Amino acid sequence: YVDLSVSWLGLAMANPLYNASGVMCRSVAELEQVRTSAAGAVITKSCTPQPRVGNPEPRYCATPLGSINSMGLPNAGYHYYRDYARSYPYAAGKPLFLSLSGMTLDENLDMLRDLAAAELPCLPEVNLSCPNLPGKPQLGYDFQACREALTQIARVYPGDFGVKLPPYFDPVHFAQMAEVLNTFPTLRFVTCINSIGNGLVIDVEHESVVIKPKDGLGGLGGSYVLPTALANVREFYRLLPGKHVVGCGGINSGREAFMHILAGATVVQIGTCLYEEGEGAFARILDELRQLMAQKGYQCLDDFRGKLKTL
Numbered sequence: 001y002v003d004l005s006v007s008w009l010g011l012a013m014a015n016p017l018y019n020a021s022g023v024m025c026r027s028v029a030e031l032e033q034v035r036t037s038a039a040g041a042v043i044t045k046s047c048t049p050q051p052r053v054g055n056p057e058p059r060y061c062a063t064p065l066g067s068i069n070s071m072g073l074p075n076a077g078y079h080y081y082r083d084y085a086r087s088y089p090y091a092a093g094k095p096l097f098l099s100l101s102g103m104t105l106d107e108n109l110d111m112l113r114d115l116a117a118a119e120l121p122c123l124p125e126v127n128l129s130c131p132n133l134p135g136k137p138q139l140g141y142d143f144q145a146c147r148e149a150l151t152q153i154a155r156v157y158p159g160d161f162g163v164k165l166p167p168y169f170d171p172v173h174f175a176q177m178a179e180v181l182n183t184f185p186t187l188r189f190v191t192c193i194n195s196i197g198n199g200l201v202i203d204v205e206h207e208s209v210v211i212k213p214k215d216g217l218g219g220l221g222g223s224y225v226l227p228t229a230l231a232n233v234r235e236f237y238r239l240l241p242g243k244h245v246v247g248c249g250g251i252n253s254g255r256e257a258f259m260h261i262l263a264g265a266t267v268v269q270i271g272t273c274l275y276e277e278g279e280g281a282f283a284r285i286l287d288e289l290r291q292l293m294a295q296k297g298y299q300c301l302d303d304f305r306g307k308l309k310t311l
């Protein structure tokens with residue numbers, strides 16, 4: 001028998017799989033699709049205080065190797081998701097995470113103050129890494145700005161929270177960001193990774209880019225990003241003792257879910273694969289993970305979590 005359950009942050013999950021923020025989570029209908037699927041948890045679309053239409057379309061395109069998107073944070077506004085979190089059936093056993101992505105630090109602080117006052121069981125995942133807002137840099141690449149932001153966030157939000165990080169590509173950057181993150185004891189998890197920002201996909205037949213915003217530049221997801229996602233999971237697993245890493249990036253089957261957990265992920269999120277396949281992806285990936293564990297003689301996730309061998 002294979003046990004896929006996860007116990008973390010005072011939460012009990014039947015399995016480690018849920019959606020990546022941004023996919024199947026902008027409307028209540030979509031959120032309910034995830035909640036009533038085989039997923040072990042639910043996370044909302046990154047929200048801003050006011051609703052946003054987002055970037056001009058086409059703004060998403062799938063390819064054989066993954067996806068490119070420049071959505072531009074289209075969302076129903078903070079109060080829509082807070083109200084969903086108010087009526088959410090926590091007792092049913094699937095945790096709810098609320099993704100926040102204010103356009104400024106003050107916007108994040110305003111939303112977090114309100115969320116703290118609401119005293120809801122949901123957990124915030126503060127998005128430090130949206131790559132698709134024209135003219136705005138990804139906060140996660142400015143270490144001093146992150147330190148200042150997290151100082152104020154931890155001050156206005158007393159509870160546990162997490163952050164969605166951009167991918168890093170240099171050991172010095174892993175170390176510098178880890179030093180910032182380790183300053184905050186209530187920062188309990190990091191979600192690695194957000195899309196690899198500002199890629200360019202070209203359509204040879206039409207000799208054109210495939211998305212409209214930023215002349216075709218967009219965040220990459222899917223198989224394109226798996227090795228980078230795994231590196232970020234493993235490096236932050238090593239560098240953030242006592243914190244959890246949520247793995248995200250390139251999970252298409254039980255094999256990639258296994259890789260993320262072997263690299264140290266406590267739980268894992270799926271984005272591109274969920275967008276392309278639909279909520280059936282959850283049950284399929286869980287079955288594949290179960291089978292792989294059974295073949296290897298593992299009975300639970302702790303039997304192999306974080307035990308990636310080096311040579």
Ligand SMILES: O=C1NC(=O)NC(C(=O)O)N1
Nearest residue numbers: 071072073130132195219
């Ligand atoms: O953080 C984000 N990452 C992405 O890849 N896309 C969305 C978006 O553009 O809304 N946001």
